[in-house]
Amino acid sequence: xxxxxxxxxxxxxxxxxxxxxxxxxxxxxxxxxxxxxxxxxxxxxxxxxxxxxxxxxxxxxxxxxxxxxxxxxxxxxxxxxxxxxxxxxxxxxxxxxxxxxxxxxxxxxxxxxxxxxxxxxxxxxxxxxxxxxxxxxxxxxxxxxxxxxxxxxxxxxxxxxxxxxxxxxxxxxxxxxxxxxxxxxxxxxxxxxxxxxxxxxxxxxxxxxxxxxxxxxxxxxxxxxxxxxxxxxxxxxxxxxxxxxxxxxxxxxxxxxxxxxxxxxxxxxxxxxxxxxxxxxxxxxxxxxxxxxxxxxxxxxxxxxxxxxxxxxxxxxxxxxxxxxxxxxxxxxxxxxxxxxxxxxxxxxxxxxxxxxxxxxxxxxxxxxxxxxxxxxxxxxxxxxxx
Ligand code: MG
Numbered sequence: 001x002x003x004x005x006x007x008x009x010x011x012x013x014x015x016x017x018x019x020x021x022x023x024x025x026x027x028x029x030x031x032x033x034x035x036x037x038x039x040x041x042x043x044x045x046x047x048x049x050x051x052x053x054x055x056x057x058x059x060x061x062x063x064x065x066x067x068x069x070x071x072x073x074x075x076x077x078x079x080x081x082x083x084x085x086x087x088x089x090x091x092x093x094x095x096x097x098x099x100x101x102x103x104x105x106x107x108x109x110x111x112x113x114x115x116x117x118x119x120x121x122x123x124x125x126x127x128x129x130x131x132x133x134x135x136x137x138x139x140x141x142x143x144x145x146x147x148x149x150x151x152x153x154x155x156x157x158x159x160x161x162x163x164x165x166x167x168x169x170x171x172x173x174x175x176x177x178x179x180x181x182x183x184x185x186x187x188x189x190x191x192x193x194x195x196x197x198x199x200x201x202x203x204x205x206x207x208x209x210x211x212x213x214x215x216x217x218x219x220x221x222x223x224x225x226x227x228x229x230x231x232x233x234x235x236x237x238x239x240x241x242x243x244x245x246x247x248x249x250x251x252x253x254x255x256x257x258x259x260x261x262x263x264x265x266x267x268x269x270x271x272x273x274x275x276x277x278x279x280x281x282x283x284x285x286x287x288x289x290x291x292x293x294x295x296x297x298x299x300x301x302x303x304x305x306x307x308x309x310x311x312x313x314x315x316x317x318x319x320x321x322x323x324x325x326x327x328x329x330x331x332x333x334x335x336x337x338x339x340x341x342x343x344x345x346x347x348x349x350x351x352x353x354x355x356x357x358x359x360x361x362x363x364x365x366x367x368x369x370x371x372x373x374x375x376x377x378x379x380x381x382x383x384x385x386x387x
Contacts, residue, residue, distance in 0.1 A: 001083065001125075002075045004044065005035040006067045006114070009385035010057035011050070013345045017155035020185030020215035028057040029348060030110065033386035034117040036086075038125055047121025048372050048382050051113040052292035052321040053345045054263075058110035066095045066110055085125050088118045092298045101269075108266035108295045115296025116325050120369040129371065130325075131364045134332030138301060146361035147330040148337030149351075150209065151175075152322055154182020154199070155344065162198050168343075169199050175342055178360025179207045179234050184224070185215035193227055205231035214238045214264065218247050225255035235260040235286055243270075249279025260286035263320035266294040268302050275310050282312045286336065290320035297329060304333060322349050324370045331364040338362075347377040 011031050015024045031050045038045040051058060070078070073094045080087040095111050123130040135143035151172045154165060165182070172180050182199055184192050200208050210233060216224065221239040228236065235258040240247035242264035252259055259280070265271050271289055274280060280287070287307065291300040304314050315336040319326035322341030330338040340362070341349025352374035355362050367374045372382060 001079060001086070002037050003034060003070065003078065003086070004037050005033075006070060006117075007033045007035075007386040008059055008062045008067065008113075010059055011348070011381060011385055013053055013348060015344060015346075016157050017344055018157065018186065019155060019183045019211070019213040021213045022054070024053070024345075027053060027345075029053060030057040030059055030062060030113045031382055031385050032062065032113045032117045033382070034114070034121050036121055036125070040124070045121060045124050047117040047119070047124060047369065048379075048386070049113050049116025049118070049120060049325075050292070050323075050348055050382075051109045051116075052290045052323060053349070055106065055109045055293055058106050058113065061107055061110035062114065065099075066114055069094050069097055070114075086118060086122050088115060088122060088296075088298045091115075091118050092296065104266040104270065104294075108299075109293050112292045112294060112296040115298050116292055116370070119297050119325070120372065124369040127368070129328070129364065129366050130369055131328040131332035132366075134329065139333050142334060144331050144334050146363055147327055148179070148318075148360060149177065149327070149340040149357060149362045150179040150181055150337065150360070151177050151342050152181050152211070152320075152339045153343060154180070154195075156183060156186040162195060165195055166198060166202060169202055172342065173203065176357030176359070177340070177342075179209060181209040181211055181237070181339075183213065184210045185212035189220070189223060189227060192224075196228060196231065200231045200233075205233050207234060209234040209237060209260070211237035212239050214241050216240050218250055221247065221251050222254055225251060225257070229255065229257065233257055237261065237288070238263065245274060245277035245279075248274070249277065252279035252281060252285070258284045258286060260288055260318070262286075262288040263290050263293070265289055268299055268306055270294075271303050272306055272310070275307065275312065282316065285316065287312075287317050288320040288339075289317070290326070291329060292321050292323055292325055297325065300329065301333075304335075324351055324372060324375065327351050327355075327362060327364050328370055347375070347381050351375070
């Protein structure tokens with residue numbers, strides 16, 4: 001069993017939306033195909049992967065470092081002990097050969113895209129949906145048949161007023177979502193509070209999460225926390241710079257509502273530092289590491305072990321990214337849930353076409369591997385780029 005080809009390409013996910021920090025008019029992602037010599041129905045089994053939104057495509061790192069290392073590796077060094085399947089952790093180690101520790105940044109994004117394709121391939125070779133494969137091999141056969149999902153929405157875009165924000169949120173409710181998220185921090189506090197209160201009046205504060213995308217300094221984060229406190233929100237996401245653990249800790253001492261953060265932490269070590277130094281409260285707060293930005297599912301399995309060793313429940317982990325990998329992981333590893341992108345970052349955002357959302361819960365479905373073939377518009381684009 002060997003890998004016969006690895007292809008990568010850059011896909012555009014350009015849109016007019018913006019959050020408190022960036023606009024997405026130039027946003028790209030890397031798409032990867034990992035082809036094997038395993039034949040099924042007359043075709044070579046191939047795994048597909050991509051990186052999450054927000055950090056751009058990583059073709060340079062893929063082409064110049066990661067893919068050549070895998071190509072140069074002994075076949076056996078990429079396999080599990082009994083030679084029945086590829087070993088994602090060994091392939092990750094090959095990719096990371098001669099890479100210094102720390103830093104992470106774009107490298108963790110490139111590794112994550114390739115790692116996603118490897119896991120898709122591994123589950124396909126096992127003839128299983130990835131969530132079932134994870135349940136069988138990493139979770140004692142346990143799984144959730146329905147997963148809490150929430151749409152990451154409420155973006156700013158030119159000319160969008162309160163009426164359109166309200167309509168957007170009602171549309172998510174019509175699609176079956178319960179907890180909804182909106183962006184904050186893109187306009188002054190008094191204007192933002194009108195947006196937040198408009199949505200809280202509509203759906204109730206307990207089902208509303210807000211996301212500042214790391215925009216605030218401590219005094220602004222505290223001011224928002226004070227203003228939003230009476231609304232008893234579902235969570236307050238990324239109040240300050242993702243690496244300012246002291247700010248997070250200072251805010252958590254004042255703000256009694258839930259805080260969620262971690263989508264811009266890219267490694268096990270960064271996540272551990274958040275838990276050590278960020279004042280995060282295990283009974284209340286949420287960790288949002290995105291496997292498709294942070295060295296992949298392979299690293300995430302170690303993150304699950306780490307949080308449990310530090311006295312946290314894996315139910316406090318809700319991956320960022322709104323992609324099918326996160327849904328499969330949440331189901332098979334019994335995490336707290338998954339973000340969802342029903343309307344943004346298309347065609348890559350969101351789940352398989354036949355996934356039904358009801359009461360804020362999604363069933364992962366029985367598609368082979370990650371199930372990208374069951375998301376028609378996205379798979380057409382993947383085929384065009386790396387098929
Ligand atoms: Mg966020």
